[in-house]
Amino acid sequence: MKPHHRPSLARKISSGLVAVAVLGVVAVVNRPMVAMGAEAYHEFTINRQSYKEQYGHWAALPVPQDFKVNAIHAALLNTGKLLIIAGSGNNRDAFEAGTFRTIIYDPAKDEFKDVPTPTDVFCAGHTFLPNGNLLIAGGTKSYEVLAEDVEHAYGVMKLKNESATSGPHVFKKGTSLVSASGRVYKTREDVTLGKAHVMNHGGQVMQHAAEVEVFVDAVDKGDGPIVEQPAQYTVAGLSGADKQNVYGIAEKITREKQEYGGDNTSYEFDPVAERYVKVGDMVENRWYPTLAELPNGDVLAVSGLDEFGRIIPGDNEKYIASQKKWVDAPELHRTFPTYPSFHMMENGNFFYSGSNAGYGSDTVGRTPGVWNVRNNKFTEVGGLRDAKLTETSSSVLLAPAQDQKVMIFGGGGVGESEVSTKRTDIIDLTEDKPVYRPGPDLPQPARYLNAVILPDDTVFTTGGSSGYRGGKYGDKTRSDLFNAQIYQPSSNSFATAAESTVGRNYHSEAILLPDGRVVTMGSDPLYDESGKGPGTFEKRIEVYSPPYLFQGARPSVTGGPAQVERGTTVGFTSPDAARITQARLVRPSAVTHVLDVDQRSVALDITPAGGAKLNLSIPASRGLAPSGWYMLFLMDDRGVPSVARWVQVL
Template sequence: MYITKISGFLVTLCISTVSCQSPFFNQEKVSPFEKSGKMEQIGRTGVAAMHAVLLKYESPLFCHKRTLNSSFFFFFIDSEKSILIIDKAEENEAKLDSGISAYSTLYDIETNTYRTLLLETNTFCSAGGFLGNGTFISTGGAESRGAWKAGRGHQSIRHFPPTCSDDNCLWQEFPTGKMYSNRWYPTVEQLPDGDLIIIGGSNAGTKYNTVIKNTPSYEFWPPRTDEPIQLDLLLHTLPYNLYPFVFLLPDGHLFIFASKKSIIYDYNEHKVVRELPPMPGVPRSYPLTGGAVMLPLRPENDYNVEILICGGSASPAATSAADDTCGKINLGDKNPQWEMDTFVHKRVMPDGVFGTDGSIVWVNGCQRGYAGYKDANHDPTFDPLIYHPEKPKGSRWQQGLATTDIARMYHSVALTLPDGRIWIAGSNSVDPPDIHAKYPTEFRVEYFSPPYLFKGARPKISHVPRIVGYNETFQILLHLEGKVGKVEVAMMRPGFSTHSMHMSQRYVYLNHEVSEDFQSVRIHSPPHANLFPPGQAFLVVMQDGVPSVTTEFFIEHDKDDLLI
């Protein structure tokens, strides 16, 4: 750069575009959140968010021929904007028209407002999942509570149907006699035919499970056996076997983990296929709660399964230090063993959710204690972590992320949203709820925007089919900005969040071909439903790790049975 004088004016001449740039020079801006992401506090849930699930309840566009009780199944195609929140029957700031405290709300992520919902059975520490037709099912619960006119929920089945609009969705409850067994702290996993399996729990309230209170069995919804089926793993993993970790595997079997033990299980033949080695370290199941994720499945390695389990605690004591390890097991190995890794920080009750880029975002939890009331958990962890499964050991963890100042401990939840943000709510370590406690009952909502949302222009996708069958090819339109980098395609399901569990959460990469002009992508759907059970899914396209906003579609066994 040098300065000269022309006709009485000083003129700066730029020789280097690095040291001196024109105001018209097209320089790419770097976001201040590119490394840390962003944490924002917006909205209130109205009830303590013990359970949460992302819903889609708008105008019906098409219906399914297959019927249940002579009614059609409807699906909905407009934007995903509702989160169904469930608490137990207790005092909350949200009130029903009767003046009684609500314990369920429908939260609108566009307006950050909620609408109260009436429940009449106690949903305390229940489970949930979607049938293949889009109906949400809540299973189990706890004792009756007269002050809130809540009946016993131990054997309850609750439907939240998709055949409604946002302003008239209501619960439909079947209080007793629908499940064979009382189930408090059960796990639900969606099966490849679209039904649900309901596993484990206790038959009454308890700090941790006991021989007398144990429910060591499973059943199905809709029912397919005449009685519950005993699961011996739950006999041998007392007292820490509540909310067992369960994942549907590509071969159609189940991975089931409780305490430190795990098995591969054939739920059709009701037999153990394989016993896996115990996981080193502390127990990881409720109330010594760790978090578990089945890592993203990839077609290039024939959808090989790796399970990651992180955190936990050594004993159900308020002084017990949280665990700072993770274990990963590769089920494709001839002799699978647990590979132990750091969890960076001590953490019990963590929530591990998929980022839309295929990473695992860990939020919530604390450094001391266990899952329970009455000063059971202390020293909250305010900083998220991101785990990158494709990187080598030693470089998988991303730190230095935007922090929160809200303690998210017992009864916290997290969900991945279609736009790539993480919705975080809950924390209720006191009974009854108390907003003035050391760790108060939380009604505030937070949104964590991970760094992948700030790393450049996001791909744009359109013309995603409403319905896709298995083992079929479909084409979408694509818009990329700048130099075209590595393009990846995946589909995901956020799952049902409660107690560090993310039931039926899945992330599957898809084979694809990008057109020569980079304006469309030909995508191959999963070859079968073991990889991704039927129902709601979210399609995402990534360029160099930057994900698009996801687009919802439905994956179905028999597309020809759908009336459009």
């Protein structure tokens, strides 16, 4: 079924409305007044009650100037407040100045506040822990440098020590390494090189050289110091046997683009104290990693770029929540592109939808499938249309989670491709051999589309662009999309929603609030509106009120426990108990780059208990309801949700 399209203002003008006939007369005299009149009529239209009942309504959220930041990450805390993380905000000057920003917005009080941000968590990974803290790991250690800005050839130098008796050696920043031809390269930072390791393999004593990696830059500018083949280098300043045992090896020295480098710091953000709490460093430096909660409450970190801007080739790790430390997970070795989109299944496995943020091989690790995180078996799934257009796509575990269906929305080609798709596909993971099947097309090809599960089991999709970072697509110099739509699972179709007024593409977010509204923020276009000048980060914030908020009085949740256990039935109270038809536990979002592994809505069976009391049954499966905080929404017989009540699943 094709989506229903709301008539455009131009189409309404041609329909012969009296007000527009008057505008036609004015147009002869003063053309600018036509635009003013059309705008006024549009404002009148979108603010009519009947319009809002069908399409919903957008409103600007006033943000004080001091709190306008580049929203790269956003998460809804169990205090009901919104955490907005910029870090350096994709701003090199802020990075070099060490100016990192985090903002908290309190929707209940309409207040903003600054939070001290210890390191550059720009493009880190994050997910909620069972205790409600937000685990934030990785981020930016170094910024990219475009090829035209690389004056001194550079490379990754691997320092090696063949001696088991000499060392460790501390090499300060600026240590010189010399090529066979006499070219000199200097280290960018301090590094420590240990001793060689002596090991016993089946009775045979073997020695393994110690090694450490560091960036080096050529002393001379230009192309002369470029080296395209692996080569060995002498470390300046060494004497005796160390001159032979300690040396450098580099695969190449280049003036190509230098990618972002990942950081290894990690924090738990405490929503009560509203501060970052330092925890153990990651095993690997990671930029653009995915963090996903495991069934036992620990967290798996996957993919990312290392400190030298290289894709991490399948070396994944776990955060042991009880010990607040990271450990290597060689038993779960698997390669994915950066920010791969995972959805925890009822059986505790991960479904990789194919959605990702792009860095990595254009072939390896991009095929969707089921990842058994107990034995590392990965079962690919087929049927996905436009299978090569999954970069910058979004995916959600459709509501209720018990149905075990995942939907993928839009996406584009690898890298800076101008190709994108309007495809949506859906997969039923309960099938013996699940495959993607066609869903309804989006109105236009879209990437960077935000998809938000609403309390009534629908999915609100908003923002995005058809071109790379809002840039050229077809004959358009700017390709931001202002149309919004709501996916209706019952009819497998889209219903048209009110159009937004702010374009959102790369680095944008959309999050469901406890009152049932959706907040949207961010956008990092490549070009300005002319399509010629550089773009500027979008700092305006909009809030969308879905049609269900214009259907009359809302039901309410007036009582019930703050904590519940799986497999139990618990009582909640509502003066509207007789009219309640659905109960949902909706996990709060933690989103970046349209990646949101936390988002899910769990159905609760309802048993009326007389009067104002309802008994709600909590599913027993950790795969359905991972430990953590949820918003409990009650829906009445008109499809109107309550304001959420916060509940922690233990």
